[in-house]
Amino acid sequence: MSSAATVLYDHPGPKAKARNLIFSIIFGVLLVLLVLWVLDKLNSKGELTAKKWEPFTTSNVWSNFLLPGLGATIKAAVLSVIIALPIGAILAVGRLSDHRWVRWPAAVVVEFFRAIPVLILMVFAGEFYFQYTDVPSESRPLFAVVTALVLYNASVLAEIFRAGIRSLPHGQTEAAQAIGLRKTQMMVLILLPQALTAMLPAIVSQLVVVLKDTALGSIFVGYAELLRQANNLTANFSNSVATYTVIAVLYISMNFILSMLASWLEKLMRNRRGGGKHVPRALDPELEVRA
């Protein structure tokens, strides 16, 4: 039984086991009925015919639509995270500074960009590049998407880092001071490396958020990411249900793998530090749920 269950439930006896089995059966029957109803509806609209699903078994559809879309999605996400990481680290150190004139501007930047929807940033960035720069039209959507994602995620990552540094046991700072390390040495040699590893799972989870947010690029700025490939696919095959299903499966598998990676990393960290006594909950719900 999972750890959540042991907090809540006693170890089940034979009666409890029988009861659970009966609930399972009732619930299972309801689920099957729901699925059958959905399939029946789709079938009556002709959405389950082989013609609508066959395209996804051809290599052309993958090599010309889905894979380039997937590539664009990953490209935007990875670029955003890579650019946002150092900016986030700087903002975090800024917010932890002893000097008010560093701390305050950093705080304002972080809070501002966390308060604004990514989509609003994206619309702004897209129009900004259109009006004020010579970025070629091909790259403009990518620029807009990455700019918006960087602004938002640098702020979020800044908070992740800050939480990471603050979650380190205070003893690490004290031990570093006690052997005579200076402030910068302490940050660079002791605190940042530990914060980075401790927060690695949270950073990977953030990648999931970024990956999902790239899809916002399909709404106004027309970035040719995975979701936008639905236009090309349905224009050719008029198979919206099949198309959105396949695209959803792609997103879900990618993000699921990343989430698994994040929790695997979290476990690894916990073990490496011995029993997890001082390990912060890396998947801090505060940060995890921000989408």
Added chain:
Amino acid sequence: MNFDFLSNPDYDILGAFWVTVQLTLLAAAGSMIWGTILAAMRVSPVPLMRGFGTAYVNIFRNTPLTLILIAMSVVLSNKLGLVLASKSSPTFIKDNNFRLAVLGLVIYTSTFVCESIRSGINTVPAGQAEAARAIGLRFSQVLWIVILPQALRSVVAPLASVLIALTKNTTVASAIGVAEASLLMSTMVENESDALLGVFSIFALGFVVLTLPTGLLLGWVANKATVKR
């Protein structure tokens, strides 16, 4: 900065933000209810319910909201025939889209509500339940007297972030044509190209006004509610 557009009667900025607020409040209520049910399933001793809860959360949390909302309209409403307004109503399309957007936001946001509640339950040390069982409390008593009161207090902070994220996520409803803030902004930046910064700052300010006080207030409540150990 150029703010001439503020006097243009075509742009109902307050109206657009009012739609944003309505989307937020309705979706928040729905997500709380459905998210709590999901959490109950995820921690239930019935394996199939746990499996369903886990699968639901993993599927919808990992799908872009944009895709969920588009599917609401294109698949759920058009193909499965789920309409949320009277077909004969003169505002059927507008109402139906708005409600579909709320439903889509609920489907997505409830996964985060569920996970917040579940992690709230997990923050209650196992020793609390053991001590409760050891004095002879039965399952429902352990749950209602000892675990839930403590879990709910640690759930305020994560739920506050969910609410803030939701407020911002309502912008995605523009993907199915709901006339909320971001849709109006995208129209305005195209038409008022000389006032880009002005338009952006108005909409940015709108969201700062919507999210910052919520965050501060709920953060304060969360602080008050924390169980000291």
Added chain:
Amino acid sequence: GKKDSKGNSLADKPNKLTVGIKFDQPGLGLKAPDGTFKGFDVDVAKYIAKELGVKEGDITFKESKSAERENLIEKGEVDYIVATYSITDVRKEKVAFAGPYFVAHQDLLVKSSNTKITGPESLTGNMKLCSVKGSTPAQKIKDKYSKAVQLQEYGTYSDCVDALLSGAVDAVTTDDVILAGYAAQHPGDLKVIGKGFSDEHYGVGLKKTDTKGKTAINAAITKMIGDGSWEAALQKNVGPSGYKIPAKPAVTE
């Protein structure tokens, strides 16, 4: 795909071309799964290229979304655009047009079985009309013909057609030839009403300053219309919809 060193005009025998088209419009400009491009606009674009002395293999097609078209030309990112591009005075301030190579009319797409909708006037209250986000045709119907009609807006016409097929909307509106492209995809299921109620002159957009290029393209269009390729291309791309090939346009730009 920049012009070669000889000069700035398309008339100066370029050896490569970048041409703007639509990627997701069946019958006009569509990227097929095999990576090729199909449609009437594509055929026009290729014919012009041939006349300019460029081999088909030396054409690079580039997606040009409606809102981006003037910008693409002004910045020289494409050499010319053939993408259901209506000639208007506002646009002429920024770019030059050759053609028109086609005159389209705003029209309605409905299910073949639909007998109630016969034209824009028959869109009574509670009828649901679909068009793409931010497009003018739908607004035109509301303003001119039927205030009571309800508007569903999607990101693409494909979604509109999908909604029409599943009965969620009653009609889709935009230029007849675009609608015909979809009708051709679903022969027997959909029909274009055929009562066009406005004229859209499709032109080939190019740099405002390139007068020589404009003349060359005009010549190519005239030749295409004259030698039967024009009609053949239309027949091939939108014919199956039952759409009546309209009269040949006069090149006036």
Added chain:
Amino acid sequence: MNQPASGSGPNGTPMISMNNVQKHFGALHVLKDIQFEVPAGQVVVVLGPSGSGKSTLCRVINRLEPIDSGEIRVDGKILPVEGKGLAMLRADVGMVFQSFNLFAHKSVLDNVALGPVKVRKMNKNAANDLAVGLLERVGIAEQKDKLPAQLSGGQQQRVAIARALAMKPKVMLFDEPTSALDPEMVQEVLDVMTSLAKEGMTMLCVTHEMGFARHAASRVVFMSDGEIVEDSTPDAFFKSPKSNRAKDFLSKILTH
């Protein structure tokens, strides 16, 4: 294994008896065929190195952990596996944990009165009176309206003992009740335990406090690797442990 110094209590039925009890955690065999009795009125101290199964021994007695096989009886009755029967049995067995486990959101008084009201169906006032009485007995009646987090460790543990006593248990289990405490607070908790022992409460105590074991215990049980290795009087155990494992353990514990 040896089985001296015990037998059955005054009324013949041992308060706790374990017969061939086996318990695994996955592949780990943590209780190996345990055969063991605690007669009414006895105070049994369980010693042993970390991981030897002492806590598990305690926890299976009120089924906080289920066992794989064997039989456990409390006051002659077989341990029920679930439901109301199990809850009622647990109410009869008081348990005190290393980490106190007071209900963090309830006042000290409510912590103690909760069980009598909810389980024993006592009325609220009577339960409060009972609770105040017990809090006086453990010496912290004046803290009754505070939250647990406002108390020192020693005080919290005394509340935990009062909470267990409020159920009027037939037997008390203590799992290292003092090892999470600051040294000066150990004694106040041991004092309460010693006075309980003197009053004739049946007690099973896992503890490293050798003073308590020597002076208050009727028997000392030494566990190692899931087995009961020695079971003798405190005097016999500390003066002449028989097994090498016990000798080794004592030498480590007693030097400093």
Added chain:
Amino acid sequence: MNQPASGSGPNGTPMISMNNVQKHFGALHVLKDIQFEVPAGQVVVVLGPSGSGKSTLCRVINRLEPIDSGEIRVDGKILPVEGKGLAMLRADVGMVFQSFNLFAHKSVLDNVALGPVKVRKMNKNAANDLAVGLLERVGIAEQKDKLPAQLSGGQQQRVAIARALAMKPKVMLFDEPTSALDPEMVQEVLDVMTSLAKEGMTMLCVTHEMGFARHAASRVVFMSDGEIVEDSTPDAFFKSPKSNRAKDFLSKILTH
């Protein structure tokens, strides 16, 4: 307050001296006008109930906590308040914490060699040799490539001592170095401390290990409520404590 048994060390300058030191945490007065010296070569054990200010006394000496007023000298030099001067002074004062505080992301060897390389600017090889030597001395050279979390508590604390020694400190501060350890591991750490004391290291140790205080200390200082209440030889302190507070404390600690 009494001030016996001390004075100044062989060379006249006390290694640590505190003059009229005051320290508050908010409204709480935790160090009350402390007047106190540790001559070179002495081993001073600080005793006192929880919250009496023992840790704070230790921590102000290398300014992990700033003081409100008064003067602290280490080896005759006034404690700098910040910057390089403070860092260099801290390097001269070794400190061992209750919770070890090893750098969790660095190997045992790197933990010990880090200070010499980064602070003393020793070259990497020489620092490693020094570290291996010290690890041998505390008996865990063979663990040098492991991460701290892979070691037992007792081993970790010995690494922490080696880390402090690697800076060749003039004085060592110990803040309850054994109270986070399982009972079986206490002795191995005390052994290292005793041998350090024998070699003449100046040491200030907060500890509840009475055996160590009796046998290894030159002086025992008893604190209560932020004051130094007694300051005498171990014999005098344990046999005849003068103040009631000390008597009370000893009675609580020594009974069990």
